[in-house]
Amino acid sequence: MQSLSRRDLGRAALAATAAATVPATARAQAAPSGPPIRIGYSMSLSGGLAGNGRPALLAHRIWAEEVNSKGGLLGRPVELVNYDDQSTGAQVPGIYTKLIDVDKVDLVISGYATAIIAPAMPIVMQRNMAFVSLFGTGVNNDFKYDRYFSINPTGSQVKETFAKGFMDIAMAMDPKPRSIALVNLDSDFHQRTAESARFLARQHGLRVVYDRAYPPSTVDFAPIIRAVQAARPDIVFVGSYPPDTAGLLRAASELRVNFQMMGGPMIGPHITAQKLQLGPILNNLVVWDVYAPEPTLQFPGTQALIERYQPLAAKEGTDALGHYVPPLAYAQMQVLEQAVRRVGRIDQAALAADMHANGFDTVIGPLRFDALGEWTEERNLYTQYQGVQGNGIDQFRKAGTQVILYPQRYKSGDLRKPYTAGA
């Protein structure tokens, strides 16, 4: 046996002292060990969906780093395995086949948006894996897969509930509107949302004076806005994606529109660059959203996530504010994490059963899933941009710039009318 020198004894004493002073919680969060729990998915890192795919991936990485720094999942490190689907649904089945059969991932989640989620479904269903999706609308209506879970606030009754907030706000105006124009992009999501607006307009006795879809290849939006103006609606419900939203709002500004209320699922101002570009044109626009930095919509972890996200986003050159996709992408991982912790093992059937049976606490609030895997309680937010001045970014970080009008429980401001596209 080797004798200990005085220096060795000193080192041992220091080590013992250090061990004794480390808090118990920290010792419990020892570095994860063993083979990693591998989570596989496709993500749109190039192509038209990449503007939202990249922030989603960044939120996932933040989650993984946090979990690993706190001892991992079931004591094992988590590892993200993802491939770029180039925003093309045709790439997705091959990616999931590789993830499951070659990479042997333990868990799968979806990439961003309905167009990417739906092509993954047959592969995931064939392998009986639990599947938590991100921003999919009505994906499981036809598949009816009992291990599908959706991180999207639209709920399963899209037709009955999606446009409810917009209509409730409109019908509370004085005087009440009597006519509505419906404009939507010819896409799956926007067809569903327009169907909801059409259904609810009928219920409220609103006369539909314009109801047309436009193709994704549309370049000039002035004829659409001009035709809507000519129909003289009181309110205008629009469903659009970012390039079209910019075109529609620019045209609205040039044609000096004046509608009592205009908005809907106009995806575009959700992306920071477009917020900054449009500036005051956004004033009084009522926009469907999933998050707004208002004091009424803060849950444990929301602000911390955004504060962690923004410097990383600046470094990586992705969406600067991160108010749209990152909170939901992070919640997607939290759902998976909480189910795995409760079940205590990687068992797809048990995970799915747990997700159906229990609720989840996430950065976007508490949520539960129904039989179709949608939220039991829809949470379509209708927000309004107010008091936007110039094109500075800081005003969009503050409360009061994008107030929540609906639902009532998160309401943070009152409707301002009319919508005049910045005039």
Next chain:
Amino acid sequence: MDPDLALLLNGIVSGLLLGGLYAAAAAGLSVSFGMLDVVNIAHPAFMVLGALLVALLWAATGLDPLLLSVLLTPAFWALGAAIYVVYHHFFERRGDEAIQGLAFFFGVMFIIEVGLVLAIGPEQHFADAAYASTTWRLGEIDLPLRMLVPALVSFAAIGALVLFLRRTFTGRAIAAVAQDREALRLLAIDPVRIKRLAFGISIATAALAGGALVVVQPVDAWSGHVFIGRIFAVVIMGGLSSLGGCVLAALAFGVVENVTATFYGPSWSPAVAFGCLLLVLAVRPQGFFGRAA
């Protein structure tokens, strides 16, 4: 004014302005595809490259986007000339320009798009010209400067190109190379040099078109996709090598699209516009100003 008449006039005027953008996008293709017989399917991607460079330069300098696009033209000319050298060496010289050349330009298109994503990200970029939020009004006719100024710059650039092709020796040589390259050799003119020069010009016009595009709308790496079908249709409808025909076809395309969108809904616009292309080709297979074979 009768509301329907006002709608019709506005539809026609906005269609003419939109046609100005289409003309800018199609003019370069009229040179490369119409005159040089180079099926440059990557032309809209070059336009987007120009648009995004203009957006970056605008963010850095604040100069007018259209002025910046003019400043970019020498660099784009050099880029076009270099690409033609590669294309000629590996495809045209061997007589492989048909399918393999097309594949080459598909590859160039993807490289540009992916390169742009890697370099500046997938987000949309924009450049706000000082006049972009101003709209002139003539009675009930709206003239948004966001559309009018790019259209006027586009017509001016195409006019200058037409003058160059008609009035200068080099310009006539470019027109001649489209008809009989061997005859050029008899005049001691190197047809490859002339084609290199002309292809550079076609890519330089893509920079101008990019400047016009980024004034009209925000642009991302894939914004060129919606223009591929349209600008090939415009060039074919115009008569391939005729810049005048190209402008006329672009204006017709814009007017048909916007009037259809105004009265029958935007979903019908592409169908009616491409239907008109088929009709023109049925009546005049050589296009508006093309020469009959």
